[in-house]
C-alpha cells in the first residue's frame with residue numbers, strides 16, 4: 223500500500239526548521255523552478271485599530287517568511303500570497319491591506335517580488351467538487367501549479383479542528399462560504415468543508431504549530447506555545463496527524479471522516495508514514511467546544527454569574543462567518559449589562575435553524591431567520607435584526623426593546639473588542655509579538 227508521508231518537527235530556528243520539516247515530508251525536488259506558487263496563510267480575523275492575541279489564531283509571519291525564503295532558495299520566482307479575511311463591512315478593503323502591511327508581507331514583496339492579493343479583489347471561478355457540490359474559488363489559486371497551505375494548529379468550535387483543508391475556505395467567495403453553512407444535516411458544513419481540497423492536485427501543507435489554539439478559530443481562548451511544525455504533500459494526511467496532535471481522533475472529526483470516505487482512505491492512519499518526531503510524544507488534548515449549560519441555554523460562564531431571564535442558545539453549524547464574528551461581542555455585552563435582576567424571559571436566536579419558543583420575547587438575528595419566520599403569524603412580537611451582516615446597532619436596539627438595557631460600548635466599538643483579551647498575555651515572554659513581524 224502506498225503510504226503518505228507526514229513530517230513532524232520542532233520549530234527551533236528560522237528557515238532551518240521549515241526546511242527540515244519539508245525535507246521530512248519529501249522535499250521540494252519535484253517542484254520545477256518555473257512553478258507558479260500560491261501561498262495561503264490563515265488570517266481568520268484582523269483589527270486595524272488594536273493589538274490582539276494572534277498566537278494560534280493567525281499564521282506566524284516567521285513561518286511565512288521562512289517558506290518564501292525556502293521557495294526562493296529553490297529557484298522559484300512566481301509567488302503569490304492570497305487571503306480573504308472576512309470583515310463586517312463587505313466594502314472594507316483596508317483591513318486586509320493593514321494585515322498584509324503589519325504582518326510584514328509587503329516587505330516580502332519588496333525583497334523577493336512576492337505578490338499579495340486580497341481574494342475579494344480578484345476573479346472567482348466555479349469549481350465542481352463532486353457529489354453535486356460546486357463552489358466559487360479564487361482564480362489565482364486555481365491557476366497556480368503548487369499551493370502552499372499554511373494553516374495554524376487549532377481546534378474549531380464548529381468543525382472540531384481547522385487545519386489544511388479548512389484553511390482553503392478562505393479562498394472561496396462569500397456566497398460559497400454561506401452555502402457551506404448548509405441546513406441539510408446530511409450535507410452540512412462538515413460535508414462542504416471536506417470537499418474544499420478536491421480540486422488541487424499539488425498542495426504542500428505546512429501546519430504552523432509555533433502556537434496552538436484551543437476553542438478556536440479566534441482570539442478568546444487558551445493559546446499554547448507549542449513550537450511544532452507538521453508537513454505533508456497530502457493535505458488529508460497532514461490534517462489526520464494535526465488533528466491527532468490536538469487530541470482528536472480523525473474519525474471524530476466529521477469533515478476529515480467525510481474526506482477519507484470520499485477517497486476510500488482508512489481512518490486508522492495505517493496508510494500514513496510519519497517521519498521525525500513521534501506522534502504520541504507531541505499530542506496534547508485541545509478542547510474545541512465553548513462550554514454551555516446542559517440545557518444549551520447560556521454559556522456556562524454566564525450561567526455561573528447567575529444571569530437569568532435570557533437565553534442565547536449555542537451556535538450551530540448553520541451560523542456563518544458574519545454572524546459568528548458578532549457572537550462573542552454580543553455575549554460579552556450581555557454579561558457586562560447584568561445587574562442582578564432577572565430579565566423578562568428574552569431569547570436571542572442565531573444561524574438558520576433556530577426556532578422561537580412560545581411565550582418568550584424572541585430576538586431573531588440575521589437575514590436568514592428573518593426570511594424563515596417573517597410570515598409566521600404567531601411571531602407578531604418577535605424582534606428581527608433583518609440584515610446580513612447583522613447591524614450591531616440594531617442588535618443593541620433589539621435587546622433594549624426587549625427589556626435588556628444593553629451596555630453598548632463593545633458593539634459600538636467592535637474593532638477595539640479584541641484588545642480586551644491581550645491583558646492575560648502581559649509579562650508572558652513566550653507569547654512573542656515578533657513572530658508576527660518580518
Ligand code: SF4
Pocket residue numbers: 400403540541542543544545546573574587588589590591609610611612
Ligand atoms: S444572516 Fe448570518 S447565518 Fe444568515 S447568511 Fe448572513 S451570516 Fe450567515
